[in-house]
Structure formats: structure tokens, C-alpha cells
Amino acid sequence: MEDISRFLRHHVPWSEMPPSSMDRVVRGIEILYLPRQASLGSRFGPGDGGLILLRSGSIRFPSDGLPRSLEVLGEGDFLILDGRPELPSLDQIVAEEDSLLYHLPGEVLAPLEDHPAIRCWVRSSPTRRLAAMIARDLPPKPEPGNELFPDHEGGASHGASPWSPNPATADLLRVLAAIEEVGRSSDGNPFPRLPLAHGSLHPPSAALVHLWERLPEIGTPDALGAWTEAAAATLAGRRPGNLDEASRAFLWCRVADARLRKAMDLAGRDDLPRCPWALLTTAPTDRCTWTPGMPLVLVSRDASDQDRRRSEAFLERLEGVLASSRLPGSTRLPDRSIAGRCLDDGAAAIVASGSLDLATEWIDARPVDGPLDPGDFQRLLGIALRTPEALRRSLSHLRVLLPTGLVHGMVSWPDGRLKEAIHLEDHLFLPLRELARIAAVAGGEAPALSTPARWAEGARRAVVPEDLAQAAMGAWIWALDQEVRLEDPDEDPRDRPASRTLRPADLSPRDRCLLRDVLVTMHRLADWLGRGPWSEGTWRY
Amino acid sequence: MALLTSRIRRLLGPSPGDPFPFPPPDLPEPPHLPDGTPWRQVPFLALDLETSGLDPATDAILSIGTVPLDGDRIRPGQAWSSLVAPPSGHPIPERSIRIHHLLPDRLLGAPPLRQVIPLMLDRLRGRVLVVHVQAVDHGFLNRAFLRTYGVPFRWPLVDTARLASFFAEQPLLGSGTGPHRSLRLPDVAKALGIPVDRHHEALGDALLCGEVLLGLASRLENMGRGTIRDLLRAGT
16 A cells, blocks of 8 residues: 555654565554544553554644643654553543544554664653654765764664664754753743653654754754754855755755644644754855755745745856855756756755755655556566567657647647647656656666656666756656646645646746757657667567 | 347356356355444445446446455555456547556556456455445446356445535535535545545555545444444445
8 A cells, every 4th residue: 555655654753664564564554534523532442552643634632731732643643552541541532623543553563663763762752752753854874084974883874773873863862851951950930841751642743842942941053963063064065075965964954844844833833933953054154155045945836936036046146156166077957947946945955956866855755656566667677678569669659648849839749730738747747757667667677766766767777868867857847846836726736637738828938948848858758768779679688 | 249148148057168157156145234233343345446438338447446444444454456458459548548547558467357356356255345436336347247247246335425425515524614515536535634645546546435434434423323224325
């Protein structure tokens, strides 16, 4: 059930699980529906021993003097039904809105606790859990020469087993412990310790709100530890590092900030301080006179035209900065016009950094395309190896879907027809997706998760030239951007009608040029793939 | 013609060597459930088909997905799906490819319908069928049964679209924002607060259909109608 595993992969700690454990979880999950105002007690016994993960909706705990932010569990949060005395009666825990629950029975959960990431979350203290969540989001790569994250045994090793904090995480743990110390030492008006410290109901969002509420007590961001300093220093160019790492650090900050915003939404709070890491990264330094935070805001989906203009101006300056940086020789800058128009802040920053890998990693996290089932992939690969006609036929089929160009604002087709509009899904997404699949099959490797990732993989395996892969991804992003512009804000983006059309005459001159480039790119891709070893006769792979 | 042949063969009985004797000796009986059985104790099977069109007489099943429910708990770990090879030469209109994204190449090597239907039937044994818009799914299954076994498809069935229409004029569906009108599966799901991941993929839609059943049956239960009889009355 790909939908379930996709959801789990995007939520800590399930995202830490190896595929075999993920399969076990998905196989063992039960799905229940809790209508608004129904209680957990109506579905589960107190000694259930399992775990409830909220897929959608929210459930509320009895107030019991807790901060409001700790009373509600939302999407991705979970609690364990282990019958602890501090757990309120399940009859008192009710759905605040219609909720869909994943229930992991005790017999499925128990073996998972052998996995360090899971054990950390279901059996460790909230402090440790929170540290794990933050530090494991997107840790920097361990590498030789990186004094903070050396590539040696016992150092940082995300995903490794058993889990042990690296020096940076240990710093963070100390900070978190200090938060609790501050709470204890306050005279007269003590902060509560991290609440619900023993147990099973400590949702990540609530923990974050709790943390952020107490951050001002800690003082300066320096207190957040060496990891944060390193990230900031790398971003500011004050520390040896490369653009790739800087982008990761930046993305990490954005993830932290996004988590905070979600937590604030859940808690109904708008008076919390901004993520200090995000503030750090927006401070200009002597090496870096631009403010990375700016474009991230400016090129978001709902940015105004003025924002977009400022964003483009920023990107112009960014190009200058990048040009004078010590970029690896192979690093290529994408077309600024495409970078400036991509979907949102994170994608903009990463595409602007020129890293195809990072952009695909980011876009992979979005539900823009379903994965190619590994079984299907192997079957396709087998067919391609045995009978290259299948690939040739696929390409021929796709070519029929490809417009040949633009003529006076009209779309021309291979048979000479002119049309006023093209279908986004049929004539942009579908050809790009299928061409990417053909490239993946031709590459002969395990399927990547998404179309952009397949292009990246195709480039790595020299199935397509890197500039062509990059152009394909630019085309994909441009099509997504057009789709976003057409979308109804109340409509689920995953349920858009396939008949959504694009009228070139309605596009700005610049977008018309980009559409022309996109069409050219698709034809170049089809031509390139059509010249592969499978293009004639038996494919000797 | 195939239907006529099927009926004649049924009259004659299975012939030696016939790979698909009909009616098959192991064709399961539909489940018999006492009227007063709470729906939360009834086993269901949510099913969805992807087809080359909407006319069972002329279009073909291309994919089947099923997800079992034991009362009010969906068991995604026991989900099952299969692609189905369309009859030789059967065209797959581009219009339908736009919807389900099943390109002809993906269906190469898939088993034919006559091999897939028995596998589906194994999963249906003892369970009440759940579909969204029975006119389509039941029509295709009926056609498939006639071709495979020579008998029509008769099975207790809950149609979540029909069930949703039961609530359509009442402010029970949706968050108190008024009557819910659209009966499309994703629209009904969203009105029930159920996230929609992917649409028009057999397994994903079967799962969604099962989730929608839980939401609608819970609402029916809140109105004091919590038996399988109530559910079948409102949903067929």
C-alpha cells in the first residue's frame, strides 16, 4: 500500500525505518475512522498495547492543566496505548474533528522497538526524542576534513544502528537539558519541565511549541550549539564547505521552520518567536551580502508580482555570488528564469544552488508523481531487454502526444493541425513522465521515486546528457508552476482533472518562450532516447 | 454472441478438458448475515476497477484492486490488486489512459480476466462487497461472471455513492457547512475528512472506498441505524 508507506516515510520516526520494517508496519496497520466527538475508548481498550498514529484530523486530551498546545494531537502525531497511569482514560480522549487513525497493534509494534530510531521515540524521554527528530531531519554528510562531522566510526551516521548522538546532537541534547534546568531554577514561577516526560503522549508538534516557548530563556542562538553555528557559518561562507552542504543546512533550517509553523497552527498560536536558525541564516555577513531568507519568501506559490520581481533581482545577484564562489567544475547553474519560477521556496533555493541531486531530493518529497512499482519496473526492464520493440513503440506513442511547436500563439501538431490549447497532463506531464520512465528502464537500475529523480538517475547513468536531464527537470517544474497557477485553491492538487488546459495565447511572452523551450526539450529527449541501443534491431545490452 | 455461447454451454454443462467449467463447483455462496448484525461485526471487501470506458458491454476491465475490512477496521496488509490484459485487439482509448494512466505497455503480460476473476472471488468469500457507484463496477463484474462462469454476479453489496446520496440532503456530511452534493469518491472522502492521496488507481481507490464506508457507516450508526440491514438498505 504505497499511500500508507509514503505517508510514513514523511513522518518521524517511521521515516527512519529500513524498508523491511516499513513493510512489516504497512502489513500490520489497521485503519479506523473516528467521527468527531467519538472517544478513543469506543474503539480501543486501555491495555491495547498498540500505537495510534493520526493520518488526518485531530484528537483532544482532557485539559488537566496542560498547555493548550499539548492537548491536541494532529496529523503525524501518535500515542501509545500502554495503559500507563498518567494516560487519561481513553473515554476522555475524543476526536476534535473527523479523524482517520492508523492503529499499530502491540504485536506489530513490539518487534519494531528493536530498531533504535523507533525505540528512541516510543521508549525514550521527550528530550531525547526531540533531539533525535531535529538532528535526524537532514544532518550534514559525514566527510573527511569536516571537523564537526568527521567520517569516522562513532561519528555522525544517520540511519546507522545503533543510534548514538554525534557531537553536534550531544550539544543539542545539552541545550534541551538546559531548558529543563532553566525551568527548574526559576524562582517563584517555575516553568514546567518538558511535560508528560514519561510517556506515551508527547507529540512532536507539541514538543516543538514547548521548546520554542522556552528558547528566549536560553538567551542567544549561540547556545543552540556547535551544529547550528556550523550550519550558519557554512551558509555565510565563513567555514570550509561546499554549496551542497550549505543547501542542505539551509533546507534543514526551512524544515525546522516549517515544523514550527505547523506546530503554531496546531496550537492556534501566532505569538511565538521565529525559528532562531532561520533568523541566523538571514543575517548578512562580510562574505555573504545577500540574505538567503529573502527569495525563499519571495518565490512562494502565493507570491505577488512584486515579490517575484524582487526574487528575480535576488537571483541575479545570487548568480554573481555563485560565479565568484569556489564551485566545483561540474556545477552548472540552471536557467535563472526557471529557478525564479519554480514551485516554492525550498525548490527555488535548491535549484538556484545548481544541484540537480538536491532539487530532486526536495521534489521527491512532494506527491507530484506516483512511483513506478519495483515489480512493474523489473517487468518493463525485462521486456525492454528481450524486445526493444516495446521501447520503440512507447516512444512512437509518445511522439504522437508531443506538439511540434508554437505558431502565432497556436500549438502545432505533427499532422499539421493547429490548436489553441494543450492539455497539461496529456501533453506535458505524461510525456515527461513516460520519457523519464523509458530513461530509467534504459538505465537498467532500480526505479527512482519520481520523474525528476529518474532524470537525475538517467544523467548519472549517462542515459541522457546532464544538460538534457536538467532541461527536462526545468520543463517539469515549469509545467508544475503552470498547474499551480491554474489550480483552484480549494481543490486537492492530487485530484485535478486531467483535462486542465493551457492556452499559449494567454501566457506572458516570457512564458510562451519557456513553453517553446519545454516543447523543444521534450523532442530532444525523445530523439535522444530514440537513438539508444534499442533503436533498431535486437538490443544488446 | 459470447453471451449466447455461454448460456448454451451452461445448458450443456462442462465439457471434458474445458479449462473454465461453469458454473464452477467451488463458486462461493454469498454470505448470509442476520439482519440485526451490527455492521461493525461484518466482514467487507472494498473493490475498485479501472476500465477502458464506462460501458460494460463494450469496454474492458484493466485493473482490479481489493482491500478487506473486518468490521470497522481496514486491513491494508491483506490488500490485493492485479492488472488485467484486455482482450486481444481491444483498443484502450486515450481518454481513459488520461484517467488511469495505464498505458498499453503496462498491460503486456498481465493475466486475462478469466484468470483474475477467480482470484478476486477467493478474496470476496464470506464478505459483503463495497464499491463506489455500483452501476459501473457491478455491471463490469456481472459481465465478467457471465463470461467466466456463465452465471450473473449476485452478491450483497454496499454502494458508497448511494450511501453518500442518502446523506446528501442532510448537513451530516461535511463539517456543518451545508449539504454535500458531489458524489465523486474523492469529494465524498474529503467531506468526511479523509485525505485523498491518489485517485483512479485501483488499489488506492479501493482503500479510499473502504475508508469512506467507515465514515458513512459511522454517521448512519449515529442516527441509530447500526445494523448491516440498515447499511444495505441505505447503500444499495
